[in-house]
Amino acid sequence: xxxxxxxxxxxxxxxxxxxxxxxRQWFLEQLEPGSPLHHLAQVVRIHGSLDAxxxxxxxxxxxxxxxxxxxxxxxxxxEPTQGVARNWTFRLxxxxxxxxxRSERAAELKRIARxxxxxxFDLRSDLLLRARLVxxxxxxxxxxxxxxxxxxxxASIPVxxxxxxxxxxxxxxxxxxxxxxxxxxxxxxxxWQRAHLRGETLHRLVTFWKERLADAPPLLALPSDRFRPPxxxxxxxxxxxxxxxxxxxxxxxxxxxxxxxLFMVLLAGFKxxxxxxxxxxxxxxxxxxxxxxxxxxxxxxGVFTNTLVFRTKTGGDxxxxxxxxxxxxxxxxxxxxxxxxxEKLIEELQPKRDFSYEPVVxxxxxxxxxPAESLKLTGLRTTSEAxxxxxxxxxxxxxxxxxx
Numbered sequence: 207x208x209x210x211x212x213x214x215x216x217x218x219x220x221x222x223x224x225x226x227x228x229x230r231q232w233f234l235e236q237l238e239p240g241s242p243l244h245h246l247a248q249v250v251r252i253h254g255s256l257d258a259x260x261x262x263x264x265x266x267x268x269x270x271x272x273x274x275x276x277x278x279x280x281x282x283x284x285e286p287t288q289g290v291a292r293n294w295t296f297r298l299x300x301x302x303x304x305x306x307x308r309s310e311r312a313a314e315l316k317r318i319a320r321x322x323x324x325x326x327f328d329l330r331s332d333l334l335l336r337a338r339l340v341x342x343x344x345x346x347x348x349x350x351x352x353x354x355x356x357x358x359x360x361a362s363i364p365v366x367x368x369x370x371x372x373x374x375x376x377x378x379x380x381x382x383x384x385x386x387x388x389x390x391x392x393x394x395x396x397x398w399q400r401a402h403l404r405g406e407t408l409h410r411l412v413t414f415w416k417e418r419l420a421d422a423p424p425l426l427a428l429p430s431d432r433f434r435p436p437x438x439x440x441x442x443x444x445x446x447x448x449x450x451x452x453x454x455x456x457x458x459x460x461x462x463x464x465x466x467x468l469f470m471v472l473l474a475g476f477k478x479x480x481x482x483x484x485x486x487x488x489x490x491x492x493x494x495x496x497x498x499x500x501x502x503x504x505x506x507x508g509v510f511t512n513t514l515v516f517r518t519k520t521g522g523d524x525x526x527x528x529x530x531x532x533x534x535x536x537x538x539x540x541x542x543x544x545x546x547x548x549e550k551l552i553e554e555l556q557p558k559r560d561f562s563y564e565p566v567v568x569x570x571x572x573x574x575x576x577p578a579e580s581l582k583l584t585g586l587r588t589t590s591e592a593x594x595x596x597x598x599x600x601x602x603x604x605x606x607x608x609x610x
Contacts, residue, residue, distance in 0.1 A: 214332070218278050219290040222287060222288060223285075224394045225395070226399065226550055227512070227547060227549065228288070229285075229549055231551075232279065232356065235356070239326060242324045242595040244327075247350070247353075248350075249590070251347075253589060255345065256347050260374055262296075262339075263373070264373035264377055265298060267333070267377075268373065270296060271385065272506065273393060274391075277356070277357060278290075278331060278332075279330065288305045299338040300338070300341070301338060302340075303341060315340055319350045322350045324595060327354045329354070329356060335351070335357070335358075337349060338350045354505075357392075357507065357509070358509065360494070360511060362508065363507055367582075369385065371583060373385065375584040396509070397503060399547075403547075412546065412550075412551075415551050416554065418517060420491075420556065422490050423488050423564060424557060424566075425485065425568060426491075427485065428484060428570055429552070435562060436562055437561040441598075442596055444594060444596065454608070471530065473571055477489045477533065478526070480490040480569065486518045487519060488519050488521075490516070490566065491518075492514065492566075492569065492570045493514050493572055494511050497510035497544070513567065514541065515548075552565055572606065574608070
């Protein structure tokens with residue numbers, strides 16, 4: 207099966223520093239080369255008469271617009287640097303399953319999607335977006351899109367979808383892209399981050415987090431049915447459940463009564479559960495922060511997500527409302543100091559390294575209050591779904607989504 211051609215063909219712009227998020231991702235890539243943990247993969251089902259040529263042009267135009275997708279990485283000493291390709295090629299790989307029995311197509315599509323999701327990128331020469339179009343029949347296709355986390359985070363997916371929608375509409379209508387130029391590129395953000403995190407600002411942030419996490423337990427000891435192995439496989443499983451609407455209504459009543467957010471209430475409940483199961487009274491949980499506070503970063507594909515650390519002590523037999531107040535204080539102050547990258551925090555704390563678990567945070571919690579934006583293609587019906595690789599970095603990740 208042919209692989210998509212997304213290659214840098216000639217030179218790149220002079221090498222420049224990487225962001226803190228990219229730096230951590232780079233070192234993780236060196237430890238676990240090609241792991242699907244480093245990839246963002248999605249399948250979009252497309253129903254209707256698709257113009258495959260316009261779709262390919264639209265994807266190529268996105269690569270052209272966003273320098274992060276055509277960045278290449280090299281090592282200078284012990285540190286990674288990045289350059290932006292001046293010359294590159296992009297091709298939408300295509301697969302035709304229409305001649306197969308209908309019963310075979312779903313299984314084969316699932317295999318293709320997983321194969322794409324786990325296939326490694328060469329960070330020295332590959333474009334960091336690849337795509338494969340699978341034809342299921344005349345009126346149904348599936349688009350498999352994979353991005354590397356050196357170039358994109360989860361919040362980049364809606365950006366990609368919006369741009370692909372607009373560009374496909376323009377190209378399929380026989381026109382050209384009229385998208386306005388991006389106000390900044392990811393390299394501009396990296397320069398700002400490096401300039402911002404120094405001097406008094408850096409000292410203030412580091413001091414806060416060192417004080418907040420002083421003497422925190424290095425491990426949240428979740429009960430398990432076997433001994434923790436000396437090194438992790440990063441292979442897990444996904445369990446999905448639906449909370450009843452009556453419960454959600456009561457939670458919203460509580461948020462209004464206590465003047466707090468749903469995130470705080472759910473995090474407090476989760477921490478009660480973790481405290482009961484671990485027998486610990488000092489609970490440390492991580493949560494992703496979008497990290498796009500500056501307006502000119504909202505439309506960029508890039509690596510902005512940060513990990514915030516929420517530490518709450520549950521001792522003293524508090525009521526739930528009292529514990530909720532503790533969680534509120536924790537979250538508000540953490541968000542006020544979210545500019546310190548988690549990677550820099552690890553560097554400053556210098557925790558004892560143990561390959562059997564993640565440093566500082568082994569449990570993650572997140573709440574997505576709105577459903578993910580779906581791809582809209584003119585004249586077509588689309589549905590998006592993630593590619594399950596069952597890869598997980600932490601011991602436990604609780605991801606909550608509130609939809610209609």
